[in-house]
Amino acid sequence: MAIQEKARGENHPDVAISLNNLANLYHEQGQYALAEPLLKRSLAIREKELGENHPDVAKSLNNLAGLYQDQGQYAQAEPLYQCALAIWEKALGAYHPNVVLSLENLVGLYQQTNVVLSLENLVGLYQQTDCAALAGPLEKRAAAIRAIKR
Template identity: 30%
Template sequence: MEENEQARKCYKRMLKEAQLTLGNAELGLGRASLRCNDCQESLEHFQAALEIRQRLLGENHPDVAEIFSFLGETYNKMQNYDDALVYLVQAMDIEEETLPPNSLNLAATYDTIGAIYMILNQYDVALIYYEKVLQIRQVALPADHPQIAAIYGSLGSLFESKGDYAKALNYQEKSLEVARKTRAATHNIVANAQDSIRRLKAKIKQ
C-alpha cells in the first residue's frame, strides 16, 4: 500500500512537471510570435501559458507575473494601452509581493508602465514609476551600467515633455556621462543623449 502511495506521488509530480513544460513551450511560442510581430498568435500562447501556470503554481507566483508582463508587452505593441496597463499592473502587484524590493524584474515592469503613461501624456504618473526604476537600478547595478544611463534618458525626456528644460538637461547630461563609460561614441544611447542635450540647450537659450 505504501509503495502505491509513493508511486501516485511520483506520477503526480511527473504530470505536474510535464504540464509546466507545456506551459513553458506555450510561453516560448508566444515570445517567438511576438518577435515575428504576430501579436494575436502571441496572445493565444501567452493566455495558454497563463492558464497552466495559474492552475499549477497559484495566482501569486512570480512565474505567473512573468506571463502578465508578456501579455502587457504584447498589448503595448498593439497600442492597446488600457489592456497593457491592466496586465502590467497585475504583474507589478505579484512582483511587489514575491520579489525582493530591489529586483530588476520589478524595475523593468515599472519602466514599461512609466513608458506607457508617457505615451498617454500622464507625465506625473510616469514620473512616479521612473523614479522607482532609478531607485532600484542605483542599488542593484554598478553606477556605470547602461540601464542607469537609459533611465536617466527617460527622465530627461519626461521633463522635456513637461517643459522643464533645465531639469531635462541635467538628466540627459547624466545619461551621457554614464553611457560614455561603457558604450562607444556611435552607440544609440550616446547619440540620443547628445542630440537631446543640443536640443535642450537651444530651447533654454530661446
C-alpha cells in the same frame, strides 16, 4: 498563461513575466486599457514575491511608466521612472545599462513635458545616481557655456 497560473500558482514570478509580456504587446498595439491592469498585476506579484527593491520590480515600474508616458500621463510616469532608477542603481550599480535606460527615459519624459534639460539638469541626474565621474565633464562644459554668454 492560465496553464502557467494553474501549474505554478497565480503569484509566481513566471506569471508576472507572462503578464508583463502580454501587457507590452497590448501597449505596442495602443491598447492601453488592456495593458495597464496586466502591468499593475505583474508589479504587485513581483513586489510581493521578490521584494520591493528587486531589479524585476524596477522593470515593472519602468514599463508602467512608459505606458503612462505614452498616454500623456506624465505626472504618473515620472515617480515610477525615478523609483525604477533608484532600484536599479542600488541593485546593479551606477554604470549598469538599466540605469542608463532609466536616465534616458527620464530625459525623454522631461523633453516631452517641456522641462528644459540644461547641462545642469543632466548633472543633477547623474549626481543623483552616484555618477559623479560623468557629471564632472558636464559641469565644466556648462561653466564654459555660461562664460561665453557673458
